[in-house]
Amino acid sequence: MTTTAPTPAPSSAARTVRLGANQYGKAEVRLVRVTRDTARHEIEDLTVTSQLRGDFAASHVAGDNSQVVATDTQKNTVYAFARDGVGAPEAFLLRLAEHFTGFAWVDGGRWEALSHAWDRIVAEGAEHDHAFVRTGQETRTAVVTRDGDDVWVLGGLTDLTVLKSTGSEFHGFPRDRYTTLGETDDRVLATAVTARWRYAGTDVDWDATYASVRATLLEAFATTHSLALQQTLYAMAEAVLVAHPAIVEVRLSLPNKHHFLVDLSPFGLDNPNEVFYAADRPYGLIEASVSVEDAPPAGRAWESVAGFC
Ligand SMILES: O=c1[nH]c(=O)c2[nH]c(=O)[nH]c2[nH]1
Incomplete structure (x- = not known):
């Protein structure tokens, strides 16, 4: 049996370390x-x-807290x-x-x-x-x-839970040996919307715009006949951008809160799309950024914003 001598750890004197980004x-x-x-x-x-x-830096490397x-x-x-x-x-x-x-x-x-x-x-x-x-x-x-002097502002909301009891289909997806999901032309579509939107500037009526974006998201969700949650996501983001010139980018994270039809046949009952099992996990997770063509650069606006692609 051959043994290899462990590589000695470099002595601290041999290495120079440097403080990186910090906040x-x-x-x-x-x-x-x-x-x-x-x-x-x-x-x-x-x-x-x-x-x-x-x-x-002085605080990190020397414990000098004067700044x-x-x-x-x-x-x-x-x-x-x-x-x-x-x-x-x-x-x-x-x-x-x-x-x-x-x-x-x-x-x-x-x-x-x-x-x-x-x-x-x-x-x-x-x-x-x-x-x-x-x-x-x-x-x-x-x-x-x-x-x-550069400043970026994101508005947003999270946990806006919405559901459509019809007006949602999902079919036409590829099938392979692992595909069991049936095609449907009438399913329940439910999600908890997390949205963030980037403003082009700071001269904004924040409260009025928030109320209007929220209403626009809800209206687009309600009125889009959905062939996929991806399509609904895009329609929601597009509607926000079209109606709000102050906003140049919208990011949405939409969990697909699956509602599975319960098989009631063991009980001698039919189930004409009325009784569902609301599963909490796993869930599909559909995320995208949609922006206007001439959006100013995002700069550091999205730094440390978790939960989006
Ligand atoms: O709207 C949907 N998009 C998907 O990508 C997908 N995948 C899946 O299993 N169900 C759905 N529904």
């Missing part, structure tokens, strides 16, 4: 703001992440800025970006928000002034990335 900050700051100027309160509920980029804006300070800043109001998450994040890049050694960063929706409770026939119920609907998302 740091406070993740998932939970912020709830109650606006109580009148008896009819308003509530804003966000989860905010702040990450700074810049010259932080480290503490993550605790970043968290406090989020709360302090909320004292003046929150408003659209995109606008709030742009304020944070402007503030933190005021430190000479901070040249950019990434600020992200999830916006959690609450509805008023209807009590005694009227919307209550200060009692709310979390809507089981989607979560609005926003990401601001700044690099020097």
